[in-house]
Amino acid sequence: MTLVKVCGIRRGEDVEFLNKLLPDYAGFVFCKSKRQVTLKLAEELVKKLDKRIKRVGIFQNNSLEEVKNTAEMLKLDVIQLHGREDENYIKNLHPFKIWKSVSIDVKSSLEDLKDKIDKISNCNVEAVLVDSSVGGKTGGTGTSFNWNVLENLNINKKLVLAGGLNPDNINTALECVKPYVVDVSSGVEENGVKSFKKIDQFIKKVRNF
Template sequence: MTLVKVCGIRRIEDIEFLNKLLPDYAGFVFCKSKRKVTPNEAGDLIKRLDSRIKKVGVFNDNDFEEVVHTAENLKLDIVQLHGSEDEKYVKNLYRFKIWKTVNVDVSHVSKINIQDEIYDICSWNVEAVLLDSSVKGKSGGTGINFNWNVLKDLDINKKLVLAGGLNSKNIIEAIKIVTPDVVDVSGGVEENEIKSFEKMKNFIQKVRNL
């Protein structure tokens, strides 16, 4: 069964939606983003979060000590690294479960280089590789999906997390092509940049009905 992560949680109302719908993961962004929250804000939200939902902290080239301090204080279940963090950086976070992002340019049509990069990350001490869209150097929060066919026939020994422009209209096709372990949605369940209960519900139901 494909699991669901809803990312960019920043309001008490978002937490209430999550507690009703019970996705598998909730993502809190601690790097530059319109959905960024401070550790204190995230802490207040996490106190209200159903304990069955795992907590993911999203970082992008943050200071190492900041990542460790935030992850420990908030008791994060997953540390998601979205920047240019190298293997040494990841190795020093050995006490945490790590999801490392590989950014796929939306104009990319060849699967060879992307798959090589994914296989390289799989040799690191990570729990999962997360695939996200990038547009002209901008990664994360693009709202645009990349060519999922570049992942066809991919066979890795880590969990695969699919992100980037997912919504209730394309999620079934995405899962059929990529067969990810986890799908990660943010803007695709928003209305005017605010999380929508109905969109979240529709997305989660579609994933779980497959």
Template structure:
């Protein structure tokens, strides 16, 4: 069963949409991005979130103490690292599930092997995260048989059925593909999650 993550939650309207539509995970972005949220804002959104939805914090080469402070304040379930964090860095967060991100077009299997045992799952993204661009899914075909794979990059309600069928990821991660004029689009989020449930 493929699970769905809606990333880049940044306002109360987004929270209301996910509380209604029940994805398995949401992502709060703490790295420099147009979807970045402050600690204060993220903590407020987390308090209003349905407790059954797991919270993922997205970081890029952040100071470990700051990561821990944010994780505690927002009661994060999972830490997602999108930078050049080392295996040792990833291993240092004992109380959280760790997702390490890699670019799908670059030596993906070699990279994952270096972090095997240091991360619980591997997120595979396009070279420009959050851009809505996808990579060649053939690069990671079959990888989910050996590792927990989170597929990101260019996913949307129209292509998610094909992505799930081809890659068979344990989790699919969408951000720009379900956005409207001001944050997440209820219609797009609903269609995306519906397609995941149907085909996953």
């Protein structure tokens, strides 16, 4: 069964929603984003988070020291990387589980994507996270991509599907792709904040698929 990650957790109310709905993963953003949290705030939120929900820290070109310190302080289950982090950088994060992103946009050629995924697949990562990019912006774009392109990519790691997912399109996405995890953020928000109703709808659709 596909697992669910709700990303961009930044309020006590968000944690309350998750504790009632129990997604498999909760994501906390530590890089430039409107959903970015400080380490202090993340510590407060994680203390309240149900222990059954795994903790994911999202980073993009953060210093290795910052990532390791954050991961250790919060006892992260997964470190999710969205930047230029290379194989050596990833080796230095052992023994944490790593999800490394690759971005797809309308200008991405199949060969470019294959090259990116081959490089990630050669690294010691648990999963490849496939996300959309818009105008060079990666992660948190709220825009989906053509999921059918994944049929032509040989991904030998677990697949995390992100980018523009919401309760209205998740069934279509799951018909095209059979990911290990689906990752949602803006798709379960209203007026820029997490919506209990939308998170509930999203999780139910994934688990009933």
